[in-house]
Amino acid sequence: MRNDEWRLLDLKLSSYAASTSLTSTLLKLKSEEKIPNTLGLFTFERPSACLFYYNDPEKELDLDFCRQKDIEIGRRDTGGSPYWADPGTLIIYFWFNRKQLPGFPETVAEAYRFLIGASAQAISERFGIPAVYRPLNDMEVLGKKVAGHTVTFLGDACRWGSGPQVLKPRMDLMSRALRVPPEKFADKEAKTVEARVTNFEELLGRVPSFEEVKQTYVSALERAMKIQFQREGYSPEEKQLVEEETARIFSEDWLMAMTERRKLGDPLSAEWARGEHALKVPQGPLIRAVVLMDGKIIRNIFLTGSVHCVPVQLVEEMEAGIRGLEAEEGVLRRTVEDFFRRPGVQVPNCSPENFVQAILTAAGNAWKRN
Structure with missing residues (x-):
């Protein structure tokens, strides 16, 4: 296959949650240059709700409702907000070596702008609807979200994901399955899931194919990147590795790793005061800080939300660096800034000050309750 000919996979899978084993496996293989640059187009047989790395499932999903309605739950290995996908959703994934594309952005934030912008332009031209890029990672039409996106860097490999809603979603299921915190809408006109999202069927007034x-x-990606896609299938090695990964991604340890109980234990049995605060960064992530305070000392801390970061474990490492510190603005700022200054670190549309503010407000709430 020539350098300007990239592989195209077109697959129907059981659910978006089930696709997580494929997306993580192909990213790893691409980072090791064991597979060609690949575009994946996926549709699904059943609905699912997919968590992202720093989402707390007990706070951001109605787990009982999902079980009752047979809504499959998955968890991704990158930052973002919980995402709904059903048989009306098209999920697009793109795994490629970003160093092979002259001029491709070096940062996650600019990669979002480049890839979503190219897609929005093509959609506007093809369907006659005013699709635009909205930072950090959304495509909107007339102020409503029609697709969410992810970008992950692993070495020179890049994985881009897009989730356009083609047909009307099962809003009766989606609105119950996802527990969207009110802070999430702080920088948006819409204040509910129903008011925030739209789909191609609704926008076009017809059922699109x-x-x-x-x-x-x-066509948008071929034009933007000056490449061509060729339809091909899996290799036997890829298929085997995806099957092996599936057992891990549906394990209780992986799905429930970001619950407060697993991270902090039972705070009610501790002597320390608990405080919580959720902060929405304008055109950036939601940051939720939970702290256990022993006077002015942060004995334990748990940071969740929709943070996008490179490397993905950065926020967990930050938690470890903050435990045992005094909840004092200067101390926290110096510590968080040190993490942001590490070589290769990226936290798009988010600053050390955002984390410091969330943590200090959570600490203040703990002191008020003590």
Whole structure:
């Protein structure tokens, strides 16, 4: 396959949650240059709700409702907000070596702008609707979200994901399955999930075919990156590795890793005062800080939300660096800034000050309750 000919996978999977084993496996293989640059187009047989790395499932999903309605739950290995996908959703993934594309952005934030911008332009031209990029990682039409996105860097490999809603979603299920905190809407006109999202069927006033939406994305990426896609299948090695990864991504240890009980234990049995605060960064992530305070000392801390960061474990490492510190602005700022200054670290549309503010407010709430 020539350098300007990239592989295209077009698959129907059981659910978006089930696709997480594939997306993580292909990113690892691409970082090791064991697979060609690849575009994946995925549709699904059943609905699912997918957590991202720093989402607390007990706070951001109605787990009982999901079980009752047979809504499959998954968890991704990158930053973002919980995402709904059903048989009306098209999920697009793109695994490639970013160093092979002259001029491709070096930062996650600019990669979002480049890739979403190219897709929005193609959708506007093809369907006659005013699709635009909205920072950090959304595509909007007339102020409503029509697709969410992720970008992950692993070495020279980049994985880009897009989730356009082609047909009307099962809003009766989606609005119950996702527990969207009110802070999430702080920088948006819409204040509910129903008011925030839209879909191609609603925008066009007709039922679009998945094929025309797929072809629009394929054409947009071919034009933006000066490449061509060739339809191919899995290799036997890829198939085996994906099957092996599936057991891990559906394990209780992986799905529930970011619950407060697992991270902090039972705070009610501790002598320390608990405080919590959620902060929405304008055109950036939601940061939720939970702290256990022993006087002025942060004995334990748990940071969740929709933070996008490179490396993905950065926020967990930051937690470890903060435990045992005094909840004092200067101390916290110096500590968090040290993490942000590490070589290769990226936390798009988010600053050390945002984390410090969330942590200090949580500490203040703990003192008020003590």
